[in-house]
Amino acid sequence: MNCIITIELGTNAARVFAFDLSGNLIGSAKGHYPTFHDKPDHSEQDPEQMFITMLYVLKNLLNDKVYPKKYTVSCICFSASMHSLLAVDKDGVPLGNSITWSDNRGKKEAADLKASPMGSEIYSATGTPIHPMSSLIKIAWMKNNQPEKFSRTSKFMPIKSYIIQQLSGACVIDYSIASATGLMNIRNLTWDANALDFAGITAEKLPDLVPVFYSDFVLKKEYQKALRLSPTVKILVGSSDGCLATLGAGVWENGKATITIEDSGAFRVIGNEIIDDPRQQIFNYVLTDKHFVSGGPTSNGGVIFEWFTKQFGDFKNAFDIDYAMDALIREASEVPVGSDGLLFLPYLHGERAPIWNANARGCYFGINIRHDRKHFIRATIEGILYEMYSIGKTLEKHGQINSLSINGSFASIPLCTQAIADIFNMPVSTLTQGDSIGVGAFLLSATEMGMFRGLKEASGMVKMHHTFYPKISDHQVYSDYFKVFESLISKIGDEFDAVSNLQQKYSN
Amino acid sequence: MIQLILQQGVSKELVNFPHILEFAHRKNSTIQLNSFSSNVMECICLYYILDGKFDWVIDGQLHTLYPGDFAVVLPGQRIGGESDVLNIGTLYWVKLMVDDSGKLLIGKWSGLNKGEKLAVNQILLLNKRQLVLKLKEAHNLMQSLHAELRNEEVGFCTRVNQLLDELFILISRQLIRQNNSRRDFPQAFLKLEQALRQELEHQWTVDEMAAITGMGTTAFTEKVKNYSGFSPLNYLINIRITEAIKLLKRSEVNVTDIALKMGFYSSQHFSTTFKRFTGYTPSEFRKNNRSQD
Numbered sequence: 001m002n003c004i005i006t007i008e009l010g011t012n013a014a015r016v017f018a019f020d021l022s023g024n025l026i027g028s029a030k031g032h033y034p035t036f037h038d039k040p041d042h043s044e045q046d047p048e049q050m051f052i053t054m055l056y057v058l059k060n061l062l063n064d065k066v067y068p069k070k071y072t073v074s075c076i077c078f079s080a081s082m083h084s085l086l087a088v089d090k091d092g093v094p095l096g097n098s099i100t101w102s103d104n105r106g107k108k109e110a111a112d113l114k115a116s117p118m119g120s121e122i123y124s125a126t127g128t129p130i131h132p133m134s135s136l137i138k139i140a141w142m143k144n145n146q147p148e149k150f151s152r153t154s155k156f157m158p159i160k161s162y163i164i165q166q167l168s169g170a171c172v173i174d175y176s177i178a179s180a181t182g183l184m185n186i187r188n189l190t191w192d193a194n195a196l197d198f199a200g201i202t203a204e205k206l207p208d209l210v211p212v213f214y215s216d217f218v219l220k221k222e223y224q225k226a227l228r229l230s231p232t233v234k235i236l237v238g239s240s241d242g243c244l245a246t247l248g249a250g251v252w253e254n255g256k257a258t259i260t261i262e263d264s265g266a267f268r269v270i271g272n273e274i275i276d277d278p279r280q281q282i283f284n285y286v287l288t289d290k291h292f293v294s295g296g297p298t299s300n301g302g303v304i305f306e307w308f309t310k311q312f313g314d315f316k317n318a319f320d321i322d323y324a325m326d327a328l329i330r331e332a333s334e335v336p337v338g339s340d341g342l343l344f345l346p347y348l349h350g351e352r353a354p355i356w357n358a359n360a361r362g363c364y365f366g367i368n369i370r371h372d373r374k375h376f377i378r379a380t381i382e383g384i385l386y387e388m389y390s391i392g393k394t395l396e397k398h399g400q401i402n403s404l405s406i407n408g409s410f411a412s413i414p415l416c417t418q419a420i421a422d423i424f425n426m427p428v429s430t431l432t433q434g435d436s437i438g439v440g441a442f443l444l445s446a447t448e449m450g451m452f453r454g455l456k457e458a459s460g461m462v463k464m465h466h467t468f469y470p471k472i473s474d475h476q477v478y479s480d481y482f483k484v485f486e487s488l489i490s491k492i493g494d495e496f497d498a499v500s501n502l503q504q505k506y507s508n
Numbered sequence: 509m510i511q512l513i514l515q516q517g518v519s520k521e522l523v524n525f526p527h528i529l530e531f532a533h534r535k536n537s538t539i540q541l542n543s544f545s546s547n548v549m550e551c552i553c554l555y556y557i558l559d560g561k562f563d564w565v566i567d568g569q570l571h572t573l574y575p576g577d578f579a580v581v582l583p584g585q586r587i588g589g590e591s592d593v594l595n596i597g598t599l600y601w602v603k604l605m606v607d608d609s610g611k612l613l614i615g616k617w618s619g620l621n622k623g624e625k626l627a628v629n630q631i632l633l634l635n636k637r638q639l640v641l642k643l644k645e646a647h648n649l650m651q652s653l654h655a656e657l658r659n660e661e662v663g664f665c666t667r668v669n670q671l672l673d674e675l676f677i678l679i680s681r682q683l684i685r686q687n688n689s690r691r692d693f694p695q696a697f698l699k700l701e702q703a704l705r706q707e708l709e710h711q712w713t714v715d716e717m718a719a720i721t722g723m724g725t726t727a728f729t730e731k732v733k734n735y736s737g738f739s740p741l742n743y744l745i746n747i748r749i750t751e752a753i754k755l756l757k758r759s760e761v762n763v764t765d766i767a768l769k770m771g772f773y774s775s776q777h778f779s780t781t782f783k784r785f786t787g788y789t790p791s792e793f794r795k796n797n798r799s800q801d
Binding site for chain 1: 689690691693696698701722723738742749751754757786787788
């Protein structure tokens with residue numbers, strides 16, 4: 001029996017899944033790697049640790065769950081978080097750590113570029129909003145701040161390219177990951193001259209561009225042996241976590257969209273046209289040469305509720321955050337929809353879409369004497385979801401959306417899923433299989449292997465688990481309060497800057 | 509209670525306790541020049557404030573200590589009063605010799621088992637930047653120590669050492685509580701990761717690792733597995749291999765030295781483990797991946 005392995009190099013962990021050829025999960029395993037914040041705004045990971053962790057997890061999964069059941073691996077497909085950047089020397093040896101998507105060191109470079117006319121040209125060409133997350137800005141930062149390292153760098157690559165290079169020797173980058181670097185022209189699928197110029201590099205400093213279906217690799221002999229894999233096993237370069245999560249959520253044109261909320265979150269659609277947003281709020285990432293994943297990311301997802309839980313939750317046992325969260329959710333469910341008029345702006349991490357303002361900050365608004373603790377719990381949850389709604393509304397301007405699927409641990413809490421249905425006033429479905437990135441990678445592999453006629457057919461195979469329908473009276477309440485939420489944000493822009501600047505000034 | 513100052517070699521009360529260099533219960537009622545000048549300690553010094561307000565400089569950092577505060581100063585650290593003066597007030601202190609071999613802070617006198625000693629050791633060393641604690645519970649222990657040393661009732665030899673053990677347990681637990689919220693496992697885990705990386709050559713035990721997070725060993729092992737996908741020891745090996753890879757790629761250090769530096773028993777042990785994790789032996793790996801820079 002054959003099986004397909006998907007490897008996800010995620011924000012905090014390597015996750016490996018094994019699927020049989022019908023898409024049933026055989027087994028999964030994960031291995032955590034740490035993120036280092038040696039300076040404020042810095043966020044880095046150790047590429048060697050990520051590689052070793054991935055190998056360890058893969059090997060254990062094969063030996064524990066796959067080989068004992070007599071499966072043979074026919075394909076291995078990769079996915080990874082977007083926007084990571086690693087510099088390597090001429091021998092391919094890393095010069096320091098990999099910089100993650102959440103790193104903000106390039107704030108100044110991003111602000112300067114965004115304010116210049118070149119900014120909108122580069123956004124429009126590359127589909128990536130101008131933001132410190134992108135490789136474009138990170139490379140420009142290195143050019144300005146670490147000239148010695150910059151000049152020693154032979155290649156700038158995302159972590160996925162590094163891992164694949166370790167395994168096979170090839171130095172490539174897939175269109176999806178490349179389209180999130182801010183360096184690739186998403187219309188002609190080549191490195192963009194203006195962006196390269198801004199970053200101060202030539203195309204030779206970047207890996208070779210390949211489609212997501214590219215599989216012209218051979219696993220090094222040592223790894224074939226250590227992992228007991230055949231030399232003919234297909235290694236598929238794959239795509240990004242965002243693109244695959246969208247595919248794996250069964251979204252394909254037709255007014256469908258998906259909401260992901262884990263620590264951070266995103267609202268995404270798949271279409272055959274690039275959304276050229278004059279306000280530069282929407283990203284366009286390449287899935288295939290004809291299909292684009294468009295949407296907006298929020299930095300303030302489940303991580304905000306986790307913050308709330310750590311501060312105010314009841315920790316019965318040491319470190320038992322799940323218990324504390326469950327208890328808070330129970331309390332929140334006792335509060336009426338709309339939290340009796342208590343509103344929350346969730347910008348504890350600044351914000352990306354839709355306002356793209358690193359200086360945005362959190363706020364509870366409308367507190368009256370009858371609000372108690374549980375109102376704050378519910379308001380916190382509703383604030384996170386209103387933010388998702390405001391991203392959804394920017395997307396709706398470009399095309400009608402009729403139904404949603406959701407994934408991610410926070411969005412899948414029934415209270416949240418129902419609230420999403422009510423806020424958006426549309427049916428919301430949960431998915432049968434929890435990890436839509438893994439499912440997306442499976443669908444990509446299965447399509448490449450000829451089991452589907454195309455990704456559209458493949459996406460049709462995703463099964464919905466349960467559908468939540470909106471309650472019109474609750475939608476009315478939410479949409480009334482949302483108007484206040486929206487206008488608050490537009491009114492306190494200056495104060496966001498002021499308080500954020502003071503916070504910076506008075507923190508050592 | 510009356511003042512008391514006992515010194516090793518002078519006071520007969522300490523004959524049975526060679527590890528106690530000094531025990532004092534002192535009421536200071538006048539300010540004298542150079543009464544507490546700054547010195548690098550060779551022993552462990554524990555201070556408990558009963559009364560008054562003390563301004564001390566510990567390892568270059570100014571601390572103001574109030575009643576109920578407890579200060580721990582480790583060998584190699586510097587302590588003295590601000591302007592070299594001992595302020596007016598009442599305090600206890602005890603000074604303890606470190607183990608002969610110098611490896612452990614707590615000597616043979618202690619009834620703690622080996623693992624517990626190692627754990628206490630780790631906790632003290634890891635927190636040596638923040639060794640001023642609120643520790644009212646230490647008051648009773650210091651009082652009892654005073655009484656035992658003075659009265660020499662039956663069993664006092666055992667009792668004194670037990671009280672010292674209790675004191676170290678109390679300090680360790682308080683340090684853990686003070687520095688871990690017990691709410692944020694990812695943060696506690698990151699702290700553990702940093703501690704491991706700082707001392708990869710150390711022969712870490714799971715007990716020691718658990719102690720850093722303030723958890724019991726069983727709960728810790730389960731939590732780490734759940735969170736990281738690794739058992740605690742495999743996570744450690746994972747970091748060791750990671751760091752070894754960097755050295756193999758970059759430096760001139762020979763394989764045996766890398767093995768020992770990374771806490772492997774021998775180059776054979778390193779080689780087997782490395783191959784199990786990566787598919788290569790260390791020298792094969794070096795040949796294929798070395799940077800010429």
